Amino acid sequence: MSISLKDMTDEMKERLIYDADETENDIISKLTKNKVEFQKKLDANDRSVYWCFAGVFGVCFKDLRNIDLSSFTSQQLSRIPFSTLTIFPSKEKLPAGFDYKKLLLSGKDALPSSIKKLHKKGITGKGITVAVIDKYNDFYNGDVNKNNITIVDRISPKSRSDWHGYMVSSTICGKDNGIAPDCAFIYYPVTTDFENKTDEQYIKELYQDMMRCLKDILKRVDKGEKIDVVSISGSFDMCRTNEEKFKNIKCKEELDYEKIKVELAKNGCYVITAAEFWNDFSYCYKTDNFADKDDLDNYTTFRSKDNICVIGAGKTYPLSGTKNEYFYDGTLGSASWAIPQVAAIFALAKQENSDLNYIDFVELAKQTCDTNKEGVRIINAERICVKAKDKFNKNTKIIEK
Secondary structure: OOOOHHHOOHHHHHOOOOOOOOOHHHHHHHHHHOHHHHHHHHHOOOOHHHHHHOOOOOOOOOEOOOOOOOOOOHHHHHOOOEEOOOEOOOHHHOOOOOOHHHHHHHHOOOOOHHHHHHHHOOOOOOOOEEEEEEEOOOOOOOOEOHHHEEEOOOOOOOOOOOHHHHHHHHHHHEOOOOOOOOOEEEEEEEOOOOOOOOHHHHHHHHHHHHHHHHHHHHHHHHOOOOOOEEEOOOOHHHHHHHOHHHOOOOOOHHHHHHHHHHHHHHOOOEEEOHHHHHHHEEEEEEOOOOOOOOOHHHEEOOOOOOOEEEEOOOEEEEOOOOOOOEEEEOOOOOHHHHHHHHHHHHHHHHHHOOOOOHHHHHHHHHHHOEEOOOOOEEOOHHHHHHHHHHOOEOOEOOOOO
């Protein structure tokens, strides 16, 4: 273990987007008091389980040495975010079978074997450009190779970096679990937030922020710059998917937003947002966080089994506010880090076949997926890339009817 919150430097504290006001006892007391409800949410595949009881950072910055956690099950405890800064109690105060060191190690090596095989063949996204529009990320943590990053419209260095941008960036090109670690990576930070705004104002400003970024991307593409895919997972599309109150809010920028996505696609640049993602994809997660990552029968999903799943949790991410620390996400996953997975796998397939479009990529994902005993369809990046390379040329459709 490294250091607890009280030992963090002022610089590290300033970089935290959240102040982590709750004490160790506050969090554990809440979890203990609501243990039955906590388990019900887990059993019901309810993603709100960790937002309700442990927050985004869980016990990532907490010293738990004096707290008895033995009344929890190992699976319950594994669903609460923790980090290399978390100080756990002795074995006697932990549930049987809970091995946080094992989870941290497995979480740093969470890429499916199909993707690792591609990396060994040199299929790492090299020569492909991925753009991301997301919350401000200062890239202070060393997880992402800064040599491959272009940051557009850099915000004041005094701005606090958001954890969301860290997780998205790490998913695409992180050192440990990056799917396309050698892609050229363009990052567009946005600043729109909920504070002191009506729902209508928030959606309008978010549209405007997205349009600002997409217009710049279109301008670059029109000038001949090659940008292959754009991942947007912290957007109004997500708000409308997750929250009923946003679904009926309309603004004039919405039509322009859809038009620019079509225009970019005509130029070979494909924008993947929640809207595109949920049409064909979903995400799955481990039923047993301690099981092997390649045990496909250990995965389940809370969405339709008709959709193709990427693996949504059971991995580590860079810890916001720190230089080299990381945290384990053993929750039920999120579309926020599933959308960039699809974008990154598309980048790998594009490396194998530069003429591949997103529509054919989706069909390949459906044709080549694995299906487990529960009927969950799980994406297989290696088979997508093999088929994209072997079964396509400019005069022949990929899809074999």
